[in-house]
Amino acid sequence: xxxxxxxxxxxxxxVAGFLAAATASxxxxxxxxxxxxxxxxxxxxxxxxxxPAEDDAIAGARxxxxxxxxxxxxxxxxxxxxxxxLAPGEDAASIVAALAARKIFLVLVDLxxxxxxxxxxxxxxxxxxxxxxxxxDDELREEQCRADVVHVAPSRAMFADALAQYLVWKQWxxxxxxxxxxxxxxxxxxxxxxxxxxxxxKIVEERTYEDLGGGRRSDSGSVQTQRLVPTLxxxxxxxxxxxxxxxxxxxxxxxxxxxYDARPVAGSAGLEPKSWDGSHEQWGAVQLQNRFFALVRxxxxxxxxxxxxALRMIGEAATRTRSNDPKTIVAxxxxxxxxxxxxxxxxxxxxxxxxxxxxxILLGDGRMIVSVSPQEGFLHQTSALDTLGLDRPETRCxxx
Amino acid sequence: xxxxxxxxxxxxLALWGLAAPLPAAAFTAYVSNExxxxxxxxxxxxxxxxxxxxxxARPRGIVLDRDGDRLFVCAGDDNRVEILDTKTLEVTxxxxxxxxxxxLVLGPDGRTLYVANENDNMVTAIDIxxxxxxxxxxxxxxxxxxxxxxxxxxxxxxxxTTNMAHLIDTATRKIVAxxxxxxxxxxxxxxxxGSKLWVTAEVGGTxxxxxxxxxxxxxxxxxxxxxxxxEAIQPVGLxxxxxxxxxxxxxxxxxxxxxxxxxxxRIEKYxxxxxxxxxxxxxxxxxxxxxxxxxxxxxxVIDVARLKVxxxxxxGFFPWGIAxxxx
Numbered sequence: 146x147x148x149x150x151x152x153x154x155x156x157x158x159x160v161a162g163f164l165a166a167a168t169a170s171x172x173x174x175x176x177x178x179x180x181x182x183x184x185x186x187x188x189x190x191x192x193x194x195x196x197p198a199e200d201d202a203i204a205g206a207r208x209x210x211x212x213x214x215x216x217x218x219x220x221x222x223x224x225x226x227x228x229x230x231l232a233p234g235e236d237a238a239s240i241v242a243a244l245a246a247r248k249i250f251l252v253l254v255d256l257x258x259x260x261x262x263x264x265x266x267x268x269x270x271x272x273x274x275x276x277x278x279x280x281x282d283d284e285l286r287e288e289q290c291r292a293d294v295v296h297v298a299p300s301r302a303m304f305a306d307a308l309a310q311y312l313v314w315k316q317w318x319x320x321x322x323x324x325x326x327x328x329x330x331x332x333x334x335x336x337x338x339x340x341x342x343x344x345x346x347k348i349v350e351e352r353t354y355e356d357l358g359g360g361r362r363s364d365s366g367s368v369q370t371q372r373l374v375p376t377l378x379x380x381x382x383x384x385x386x387x388x389x390x391x392x393x394x395x396x397x398x399x400x401x402x403x404x405y406d407a408r409p410v411a412g413s414a415g416l417e418p419k420s421w422d423g424s425h426e427q428w429g430a431v432q433l434q435n436r437f438f439a440l441v442r443x444x445x446x447x448x449x450x451x452x453x454x455a456l457r458m459i460g461e462a463a464t465r466t467r468s469n470d471p472k473t474i475v476a477x478x479x480x481x482x483x484x485x486x487x488x489x490x491x492x493x494x495x496x497x498x499x500x501x502x503x504x505x506i507l508l509g510d511g512r513m514i515v516s517v518s519p520q521e522g523f524l525h526q527t528s529a530l531d532t533l534g535l536d537r538p539e540t541r542c543x544x545x
Numbered sequence: 546x547x548x549x550x551x552x553x554x555x556x557x558l559a560l561w562g563l564a565a566p567l568p569a570a571a572f573t574a575y576v577s578n579e580x581x582x583x584x585x586x587x588x589x590x591x592x593x594x595x596x597x598x599x600x601x602a603r604p605r606g607i608v609l610d611r612d613g614d615r616l617f618v619c620a621g622d623d624n625r626v627e628i629l630d631t632k633t634l635e636v637t638x639x640x641x642x643x644x645x646x647x648x649l650v651l652g653p654d655g656r657t658l659y660v661a662n663e664n665d666n667m668v669t670a671i672d673i674x675x676x677x678x679x680x681x682x683x684x685x686x687x688x689x690x691x692x693x694x695x696x697x698x699x700x701x702x703x704x705x706t707t708n709m710a711h712l713i714d715t716a717t718r719k720i721v722a723x724x725x726x727x728x729x730x731x732x733x734x735x736x737x738x739g740s741k742l743w744v745t746a747e748v749g750g751t752x753x754x755x756x757x758x759x760x761x762x763x764x765x766x767x768x769x770x771x772x773x774x775x776e777a778i779q780p781v782g783l784x785x786x787x788x789x790x791x792x793x794x795x796x797x798x799x800x801x802x803x804x805x806x807x808x809x810x811r812i813e814k815y816x817x818x819x820x821x822x823x824x825x826x827x828x829x830x831x832x833x834x835x836x837x838x839x840x841x842x843x844x845x846v847i848d849v850a851r852l853k854v855x856x857x858x859x860x861g862f863f864p865w866g867i868a869x870x871x872x
Contacts, residue, residue: 212686215666216707219685219723429705429729432687435645435664457706464708464725486706486728486748490798491776529774 173221175469177213179459180227180244181206181452182237182264183255183279191398194511197446202255202278203228204441205449208433209456211440213463222463226456231256238267245271250471253455255279255448262289269293274475276458278451281392282332283535286499290542295478296501297455298447301336301392303534304418307506307518308388308411309340310532314520317385318346321408323377323400324390326355334390337412344523349382356395370399379405389413415510418518421450422509427517430488454487454502461485490517496531499542503530572828573631574835574869575616576844577604578861584618584629585844585860587835589828589869592846592856598634601627605865606648606691610673611655613870617673619646619660626660626671631870640676643669648689648866653697653715661688661702668702668711670718680718684711690732694757695739703730703744710744710753712760722760726753731781732824736807737789745780745794752780752794754810766810773799782824786849787831793847795822795836802836802845804852814852818845823864829871837864 186197198204206226213224227249229240237256241264244252250273254261258280268275275294277285281301285294299307312318320341324334334351341348354377378387378400387404389412391397397413409415423434423444433453437445445453462477463469477483479500484492489505496503508516519529531537574587578597582604586596601620608617609631616629619642626640626649645664652659657679658671668688670680685707692701693715700713703726710733712722727749735742735757742755754764768778779797785807786792792805801815802822819838826835827849834847837860844864846856 212706215686216704216709219707219709219711219720220725429687432645432663432705439664461708461728484728484748486708491779492728492748492750529776 175222175463175467176225177222177251177459177463177469177474178225178227178247178249179206179210179251179253179456180229180249181253181255181278182229182231182240184231184257184260186448187394190394191396195394195398197448198441198443200441201446202253202448202452203230204443205437205445205452206253206456208437208440208449209453209460212436212453213456213460216460216464220464220467222467222469224456224460224463226253237264241267241273242271245273250274251459251474252276253278253452255452258282258285261285261294265291265294272471274471276455278455279448283336286501287535287541290499290544292500292544293475294500295455295458295475295495296499297451297458299420299504299506300501300534301333302339303501303504303506305333305336305340306343306533308416308418308508309337309344309346310518310520310523311416311508311516312386312411313344313346314522317409319349319382319384320346320386320388321378321381321384322348322351322388322390323396324351324353325393325395325397326353327393327395329392330390330395333392333413337388337390348388349384352377354391354396356393371403374399374403375405378403381406384408386411387415389415416508416515417511418506418508420447420504420506421445422447422507422511422514424509424512425488425507425514427514428488428490433488450487454485454493457487458483458485458502491530494528494530496537498537498540499535499544501534503528503533505530506533569833570828570830572830572869572871573613574826574828574844574867575607575609575629575631576835576837576860576864577607577618577866579603579605579839579863579865581861581863583861584616585864586634587844587858587860589833589835592858594858594860596634597861598629598636600629600636601625601639606646606661607866607868608649608651608658609868609870610651615673616868616870617649617651617658619649619866621645621647621663626658628673638676640671640673641678642671643667643678643681648691650691650693650700652700653693657715659691659693659700659702661691663687663689663705666704668700668713682711682713682718682720684720685709685723690730690744692733692735694735694742695737699757701733701735701742703733705729705731705747708746708749710742710755724753724755724760724762726755726762727751727765732783734783734785734792736785737787741807743783743785743792745783747779747781747797750775750778750780752783752792752805764810766805766812768794768796768799768803768812770796770799770801770815782822782836784825784827784834786827793825793834795825797821797823798840800838802834802847816847816852816854818847818854819843819857824867826867826869828869835867835869837867839863839865 602622685704727746782795820840
């Protein structure tokens with residue numbers, strides 16, 4: 146009897162205490178709501194292995210939301226991500242406005258450059274910060290840069306420089322460049338020309354592969370390409386590596402093993418510079434790959450990874466500031482001390498002059514990671530990562 | 546009488562020690578080789594590998610039981626902990642561990658093994674006698690570092706992507722505090738007097754010093770090595786000398802171990818060791834510190850009194866964890 150009463154009292158107290166704590170924690174949970182606006186990428190790829198998944202990009206963001214929420218439960222923060230897959234002709238600007246009306250001010254975007262530019266004014270008007278996870282265009286980070294657009298995806302110049310450093314390190318300095326006939330291909334080719342000048346390589350020959358339309362694949366594909374590619378690549382001056390600038394995914398994957406001369410292929414096929422690859426394992430990356438596979442049962446694509454990083458940046462800033470105020474979160478991200486860990490062996494930080502995320506670039510052959518740039522020996526006064534892409538002294542960006 | 550004899554013997558040894566470095570005593574060091582799927586056994590007297598024992602897939606964290614009879618090996622890709630008999634050097638059994646066990650620590654009762662499940666955001670408690678899981682503690686994303694306070698009351702787990710040190714009451718197995726540190730916290734250790742908890746942050750490049758009375762970060766130690774990019778300095782393994790006066794911090798791809806005066810938190814010296822230095826362990830007499838060097842596939846031996854690297858011992862592929870038995 147003497148033992149009973151205090152126990153009861155204690156139990157009652159504990160229940161009351163627990164309820165009080167639960168109520169308090171519900172009241173204090175900070176909600177951080179985000180969204181992704183994306184367009185379905187072309188499924189017309191040279192290899193069917195490269196066809197983008199239907200949940201490409203959003204799956205990565207969802208994993209980041211789960212990761213953020215695991216952290217969030219210790220500090221009463223909850224993260225959500227909303228998916229907006231644009232229907233053909235749908236206006237992304239009105240979606241941004243609608244999101245802002247619902248107090249969603251942090252928005253990931255996987256759209257081509259024109260789509261992103263078309264969105265930017267509406268976003269600014271609505272007070273929305275955009276995270277570019279798909280467009281590699283250097284102009285977006287240069288002439289068209291904006292104080293409210295953060296570039297998580299690497300730029301073409303970063304990709305080209307990353308590959309160039311490796312080729313130069315290999316002493317494969319004579320390049321035979323074949324570019325596609327679309328505008329994006331020419332921009333990529335220009336990034337390679339610039340990289341050649343920057344790192345002391347030489348483009349000994351340049352040719353264009355005209356896209357004559359039609360399907361990428363046919364049942365007789367290998368028979369024809371086996372005959373076509375040698376013709377396309379013969380009579381070139383002596384070269385070390387064939388570089389393909391084919392962002393439009395029209396021909397590059399036809400090149401390896403079919404060239405006139407026995408030479409390796411790099412760029413848009415063969416050895417490719419990428420922000421992520423399903424085969425990357427180093428620096429704990431296998432953990433992220435495993436988590437992603439457990440969630441969606443497919444390898445993680447570059448867009449998935451970029452989306453994951455963008456939402457982790459938001460999570461990191463929200464955790465450190467203990468805030469769900471988008472202005473506070475973005476301001477923290479832009480401050481010099483901000484960094485995010487993202488399985489690339491070192492911290493990723495934002496370039497203050499154009500809000501491009503500094504990051505190592507993976508060089509993969511589709512099966513394995515061959516190397517990771519920046520390469521040893523390419524030095525920089527502030528960060529070796531700034532040997533990739535346009536550096537502060539050459540930037541044309543004026544943030545506003 | 547006997548006590549005095551021992552004291553004078555110790556004094557004689559100490560004097561002799563001034564003249565020449567003591568010969569290394571015969572302990573046994575165990576090194577897990579992450580990609581070799583093996584454990585290298587090192588005789589610390591000869592500083593040479595005596596045997597390489599095949600174990601499960603992706604062995605990383607290893608820990609000895611109190612008597613040094615059993616070595617527990619996290620076989621991450623096999624999702625289990627293997628028990629290696631240190632006398633026969635054979636795997637005699639396994640423990641259920643939950644998915645992807647990475648690092649582990651033996652509880653204050655000498656019987657409960659706490660394992661960080663990297664893929665599962667969980668710390669699993671296993672009874673090593675009954676070989677049963679007796680508890681699970683949800684923690685942050687990618688749980689990694691594991692340590693126990695000197696009084697055995699607080700278990701610490703670090704979570705690499707959540708960037709926290711989770712403090713767990715070993716009596717209730719409940720989290721009592723979550724302390725935010727810098728990016729990718731890898732290892733945690735208490736000062737021998739329990740007053741501070743140090744946590745290394747691999748990507749953040751710092752060591753957080755936490756006051757255990759208030760559970761707050763009171764200081765952060767940064768590193769700088771002339772000629773090395775800041776990004777290459779990645780603090781991982783961490784050990785204190787028994788008197789708590791010095792800390793040794795492995796700096797990963799900086800290929801160095803930092804020696805820190807714990808009172809002033811000043812870095813006394815950077816010792817050049819093998820490539821991508823990872824985990825650290827003292828010999829039980831405190832005279833030598835062994836480091837696993839993941840990329841150069843070797844173990845460096847540091848003479849603790851002279852602060853000199855005296856030996857490099859080739860081991861298996863990607864040496865990761867290390868434990869040294871008093872025998």
